[in-house]
Amino acid sequence: MDTPVILKTFHMGKMKEYFVMPGEELHTDLGVIKLDELGTKTFGDTISSHLGVEFIIQKPRAPDFFTHAKRSGAPMMPKDIGVIISNTGLCSTDCVLDAGTGSGILAIYLGGIAKKVVSYEIREDFLELARKNIALCGLSNIELRHGDIAQEIRKIDERFDVVTLDTGAAAQVVPFVPQVIYPDGFLAVYSPFFEHTKEIREAIEKTKYTEVRTIETIERDISFSERGTRPSTARVGHTGFITIARY
Template sequence: MILLVRGDREYLRAPGEELQTDLGVLTVPEDVEPGQRLETHLGEEFVVREPRGPDLFEHFERTGAPMMPRDIGLVVGFTGAAAGDRVLDAGTGTGVLAAYLGRIDAEVVTYEQDSAFAEVARENMHLAEVEDTVDVRTGDVRDELDELASEAFDLLTLDTEDAPEVVRHAPDLLVSGGFAVVYSPFVEGSRAAAEAAREAGLTDVTTHETIQREMQFDERGSRPDTRGVGHTGFLTVARWE
């Protein structure tokens, strides 16, 4: 898949597919390359771009509110997630986190209880070209903990209401030095996850509110954007000994 970009317009297409807009019609060449400029039959130009993580975030089919790229960046930054890591994820949803981790060549097993959501996530993994590294499973991860305990994961990521219950099993799931990360939209969930992590013997337990504000620059001066506060949620991070 490639992106056809013109200004603030972006269209996702496969080689050989057709684009029809008010700017005209064009057929994507089978041998299309990033950086090419393609013209519609009306002479309007589009630039070809290879989709990257932020682009996929915009074009994934959504089944709810996905984790934001900035939050995913914090997950990677706090844990050092890298190629070759084995990740156990629960609460797949749209699959944005799983796709990002798959694109850095981590091996991801992710659980989604809703079968329809899981099917959408599989389609998104195909779009992100990570279906070989991300295994989307339908079911409740809590039902599989005994079996998963024999697999040894480098990273445990949870975006579920029952995250504290799963965190209590982190010592059985993680390799020495592995991390558990819980994303929660509410601080109560983060507190419960932090308490569960400490009770389970995990160390370096911290919780962070994720806030990002875009800057505005104009003739009057510079200041943070006043539209919203940029809050998305809370990340609780802990580490097994």
Template sequence: MTGNEPDTDTDIGSDGGSGNDHGDEEDRNPVLLVRGDREFLVQPGEEMGTDLGVLEVPEDVEPGQTLETHLDEEFQVRRLRGPDLFHHFERTGAPMVPRDVGLVIGETGISRGDCVLDAGTGTGVLAASMARAGAEVVTYERDPEFADVARENMELGGIAEEVDVRTGDLREELEALEPSSFDVLTLDTGDAADVVAHAPDLLVEGGFVAVYSPFIESTREVVEAAREADLANVRTRETIQREMQFDDRGSRPSTAPVGHTGYLTIARNE
């Protein structure tokens, strides 16, 4: 795909579903190979070379197994979990952290059978996590190189069929999308307010909007746009968390810098 042309290989956004048959995919889910603090995300049937030797991953590999390299070094097989995507996807910027992904999914109730429209794909952690929750996702990324990396990440995460990564600006594609065909709209872009204004046309009745922003100014614009669009239950929360520290002296929040925080705005179409 080039320019702003959407991928037309799937039907998401025109009839609310992709019609993909995933019957064989459960047999090909990627797994983690773990040894101490080292982890490798691999596909069944793949050959992996490390400083500990070459390891042949069987096609029928199962979580809980122990695999050995040709140097008799052992790796434990672990099932891929959603938070692992954050650590193993190739990054094109700062991906949404697991706590924020959890808030988005928890606040909107994303689940199997939902169709999600997403913009600001980036690394693709949020899109992939929503797909692993059972949703079909259409996600827009304006940077062609970032979009290519996101597609590779979807392959790596075993959800390429569930996530349609489109290169382009969602604002320029709004008229081409089928009205009322999405259950959830998720946005992680500086111009999110422009898309929020169209949420009532894009979402089914009762559908949710979730917008993440690192800046208060753009968050305020989103809230104003949501109110002007007559969306209901508009609310914003700062997503900061503090890690606890336990040692011989006592217990308290960690004195390490808090680090990056953001603002999550949720609204509902009624």
């Protein structure tokens, strides 16, 4: 194994996990794990710490990259990514145009399904971090491009099935989406604020789309305890609104 792995164990009723690269030693409060032993293991095997605590070895999947990958800023939450995937019907023959790349989390989810993802990021340092995250997850169908999507979209002469925008520049990009999207294609824009969402809706209204809707998804954990089962009382925070338009 020369790719990252998840090491997971249950201790005192709680799950503990580590996202590690095969290498030297991992020091945990449950003992030291010799990571070079991962070379002889496969996913599903266990590895023990010097205190005899067993950790199951798992292959990281997209939600693990959301939890553990290095971040340049706020990545899109899996619940919002799910809304984009389900409402665009993203599939294995699709080519996606994405911006901004950020930590690359949305691109990683999209790349796990689509044929190809082209993702633009204005900041070179963010692009480098995303490049590392994407390399770790082993996807070779994500092409990262450096540039301001508001300018670059004017020069793109490819067509895409799905366009995803998670950047403050989205309203400037929307007018050019019809030039790069196949008829039937979907645009999905993530906006943290009502004001930004309104701006996006107004920009879409000026283009030749066939359908548009804006949704917010509220996710609630269900807590299980001796006293009973109910939605978690932990605060449910707002993330963003997703506007989906079809061309």
